[in-house]
Amino acid sequence: MSNKRLAGYMLVTDMDGTLLNSSKQISDENRSAIERFVAQGGLFTLATGRIASSVKRFADTLPLGAPAIIYNGAIIHDFTTGKPVWQRTLNKAEVKSALKRVMERFPELGVEVYSGEEPYFLRENSMTDHHRRMEHFTRPLTQNIEELTEPWFKVLTAWEPARLDEVQAYVFEHESQLTWVRSDDKYLEILPDGATKGHALEHLMELVGIEKSKCIAMGDHLNDLEMIKRAGIGIAVANAHETLLEASNRTCCHHNEHALADVIGWLEREAAEAKS
Known part of the structure; x- marks a missing residue:
């Protein structure tokens, strides 16, 4: 074209809950729309909590035009070279003490x-067991x-949602010197400043x-909030957390209903109207 x-x-x-459906797949409708977007000159990329190896199997099948946020x-990771182009790390002493x-x-x-190619499991429960199997x-x-001597990029804590609510309330009050982000109902993460x-x-x-003004960001959960707020156009999927729905400039359909295709179709219509 x-x-x-x-x-x-x-x-x-975002990937989980936005680009991917509940089966953790990219629908044909989303894939076709992304290819149209790129064919019309747009740059497409990903922003996810996943690690590079977990993203790569998707990135290899998509026309990424810019490095991805992981x-x-x-x-920020360039999947064409396989190397990071920008990164931040945790203060290990501070995080160890809080943990x-x-x-x-x-x-x-x-x-x-x-840290490194895969996460290290410091303590396991049913949520981390599921995460381990899934990834x-x-x-x-x-x-x-103390064996973990490489740089730390993030820490993920996992539990049943109601119990994790208790953890979140505690750390927001008592460990607020760290950056805590709820990335999922069952995940609460520590990120670098x-x-x-x-x-x-x-x-x-x-x-x-x-x-x-020409940067569009899409997401569904609280780890997407700052991205939605800082993009020119922040879009929340219909299944998004209430806070995201309130903060977004626009909403689109549910992630199981081809949300990317919905947004790209809207962009195409806007561009066509602007041209006419």
Whole structure:
């Protein structure tokens, strides 16, 4: 398609709960719409809490035109080179101290430390077991936190949603020196300072030379909030957390109803009207 009416636009989407359906697949409708968007000159990329190896199997099948935001904003990763182009890391001493207190108070809380190619499991529960199976993580339970000498990019804590609500209330009051982000009903994460998806998006816009007004970001949960707020057009899927729905500029259909196709169709109509 020679018509480049979407040149200058960048569309950045969350994966789980936004791009992917409940079966963790990209629908044919979404895939076709993304290809149309790129054919018309748009840049497409991803913004996710997932690690590089977990994103790669999707990235390899998509026409990414810009590096992707991974680790919930701690890293901007170029999948064409396989290397990060920007990253932030945790203050390990500060995080270790807080984790010790939180793990003592909530002895059944699952804890994963993201460092290197896969997360290290400091404590397991049914939620981390499910996460391990879903992502095919192979590292055994880590007995000693001091063994984790590589940089830490994030820490994920996992539990049943109602119990994690208790953890969230506690850490927001007693461990507020750290950046805590609820990325899912069952996941609460510690991120580096200045490493939300929103901070990373601002850096990515500068990196690829996209105007804020032409940057569209899509998401569904609280880890997408800063990205939705800092994009030129922040879009929440119909299944999004209430806070996101309130903060967004627009809403679109449910992630099981081809949300990307919905948004790209809207962009195409807007561009056609502007041209006429």
